[in-house]
Amino acid sequence: MTSLSRGIAIALVFATLAPTVVAQAPADVPQDSTPRRFNVSELDLNREQRTELQAVLDKKDYKSAEKLLVAEIERDPKSFRAAGLLEFAGGIFFLDGEYLNAAIAWKKSEAIAPLAEESRFTLAMAYVKLRRLDWARPELQKLSESHPQNALYAYWLARLDYDEQKYQEAIARLQKVTLLDPKMTRAYDLLGLCYDYLGHVQDAISTFSHTVQLNRLETKPSPWPNLDMAIAQMEANDLVGAETNLHEAISYDPQLAKAHYQLGRLLEKQGKFPEAVDSLNTSASLDPSYPDPHYLLGRIYKRLGKNEFANAEVKRFQELQKAAVAVDPTAHQ
Secondary structure (H helix, E strand, C coil): CCHHHHHHHHHHHHHHHCCCCCCCCCCCCCCCCCCCCCCHHHCCCCHHHHHHHHHHHHCCCHHHHHHHHHHHHCCCCCCHHHHHHHHHHHHHHHHCCCHHHHHHHHHHHHCCCCCCHHHHHHHHHHHHHCCCHHHHHHHHHHHHHHCCCCHHHHHHHHHHHHHCCCHHHHHHHHHHHHHHCCCCHHHHHHHHHHHHHCCCHHHHHHHHHHHHHHHHCCCCCCCHHHHHHHHHHHHCCCHHHHHHHHHHHHHHCCCCHHHHHHHHHHHHHCCCHHHHHHHHHHHHHHCCCCCHHHHHHHHHHHHCCCHHHHHHHHHHHHHHHHHHHHHCCCCCC
16 A cells, blocks of 8 residues: 555544534543441341351452352342342342342342432442443332432433533532532533533633532532633633643643543644643553543644654554444443
8 A cells, every 4th residue: 555545544434433522521430339338237147147147248258258148149039128128139240240230139129129329329329330220210219209319310300411411400400419418529520521521611610619619618629620621711712721730630630541641632632642642641640541641642742744654543542433333332332
């Protein structure tokens, strides 16, 4: 293939496979979903079993805990005793990353006796982990209806609306959430994301500005409000403001690959190609499965006339994007 042909091929890839530049999605891991410390003394077990269970839990040996509990549940699986053990086991499965087993345990428990509020909420978070938003919503609706003043449950219903691209519905819920809890930073951040996806950039920036101020008051500030605001500022061509927010985001979490990627985007817009390459390489090294830095590296190398480097980065971008879609068919959207 001639150098001209390689250049045309690279250009076609850039035209057809460019990543969609939008505001960041909220972090995947639900931060509310870790069950509180388990109270083994409440379980209908003998002293020896409680001691053994507490010992393996202290070591975070969840498999052994699960094995012990399942054996006891199977003795009489439809009894009230089993209901308590199943509810307890659901929390263990959740901590072990066994989200489907956690959900099964909780639903089996619920078939015998009502679930505790905390267990129902963590069940909803297990469904979120499983990407079954249609299963999570009824659980959150039950909680929200029973506890209408609890901003957390309303927030998560808005989060489901957001994930389903129902931005207007999410905005309506979030406006109520911020009245219930005016200091809930992530509610304002999600509200800003909704405005951004609807193309209301100035509303998004105004909301993110308030979010950033709230975030600075947190014991451990999150990088996301600054990152989301920076992306909106780039849309509005406020590159100076965006750069300030990106550096603040990175100061909160130097390991966040997406922040380094967005800084690379901004530096490319400013024509600072060597600095952009450094930021993008940092992003790629922090998250080897992240396709977008490779796309932008390819584009920069092409502009610099380094077609072999550009071709290699485009190939890597395509490979990673294909792998991401194989894991999650919505990843390309």
